Amino acid sequence: MSFIDSLELVEAESVSALDTKLAEDVAELLVARAAIGDVHIAVSGGSFAQRALPEIVAVATAAGIDWARVHVWFADERFVAADSPDRSLLLVRDALATAPGFVSDHLHAVASADSAVNVHEAATRYAEVLHATVTRTHAGAPALDCILLGMGPDGHTASLFPGMLPTESECTAAVTDSPKPPSERVTLTFGTLAAADHCWIYATGSSKQEALTTVASNPSVDACPITGVRAQQSVRLYADTAAIPEDLRTATKFIQN
Numbered sequence: 001m002s003f004i005d006s007l008e009l010v011e012a013e014s015v016s017a018l019d020t021k022l023a024e025d026v027a028e029l030l031v032a033r034a035a036i037g038d039v040h041i042a043v044s045g046g047s048f049a050q051r052a053l054p055e056i057v058a059v060a061t062a063a064g065i066d067w068a069r070v071h072v073w074f075a076d077e078r079f080v081a082a083d084s085p086d087r088s089l090l091l092v093r094d095a096l097a098t099a100p101g102f103v104s105d106h107l108h109a110v111a112s113a114d115s116a117v118n119v120h121e122a123a124t125r126y127a128e129v130l131h132a133t134v135t136r137t138h139a140g141a142p143a144l145d146c147i148l149l150g151m152g153p154d155g156h157t158a159s160l161f162p163g164m165l166p167t168e169s170e171c172t173a174a175v176t177d178s179p180k181p182p183s184e185r186v187t188l189t190f191g192t193l194a195a196a197d198h199c200w201i202y203a204t205g206s207s208k209q210e211a212l213t214t215v216a217s218n219p220s221v222d223a224c225p226i227t228g229v230r231a232q233q234s235v236r237l238y239a240d241t242a243a244i245p246e247d248l249r250t251a252t253k254f255i256q257n
């Protein structure tokens, strides 16, 4: 099935209303799964880590989640020094500092550039830890419960950029020439996204409209990587009205307001 045919669009008029809706949906999923056992989610950097993640932590906490059962991974991470403000880990760690009972060892960081490994070794090590920790698999890839993705104005997601998709030999890949700085990154691959139960994408603001217009025209994954996202149970786009072009509303079959 094509990306657009399986996509569920969740629209809110404002960013704050969207953040609340996403937080409620993620919290509901996490609370239900943490009541049964360990839960593995992957998160993104950028506006997701800045705005959406703190709200998710607050709503899940208010809903009584058992944070001790939650493991947090990175959909992608910038390969920079440990204290660089470009490192998504810093924002994610700050958000999780407000999660009562969260186990710091359950925040699975990618190695930093000053930890004596290169970006290829960092990607390999991250894949090893994923395989060792996430016991559920799908088609050989670790099966995460939910991957929370962002999307750039060029249609990239995680660190999967147009015209330079990595080979899919492992569940992670190294990126050495990202068009968006910093140039070196570690990313989950499409196979790992597809193995997850849910992939939910967060996109806000008018700078995302052009990419979402492209999405509606059924482009190649190489031209618009966000259209390569698949999951076992649902692929959702959480977007505010400013980000959504009319073409996308027309092309999408499942819409929630």
Ligand SMILES: O=C1O[C@H](COP(=O)(O)O)[C@@H](O)[C@H](O)[C@H]1O
Binding pocket: 044, 045, 046, 047, 048, 076, 077, 078, 149, 150, 151, 152, 153, 157, 158, 159, 180
């Ligand atoms: O570089 C990145 O950009 C994307 C999109 O960020 P946003 O601020 O435009 O939402 C992000 O999802 C990704 O994790 C990050 O490395």
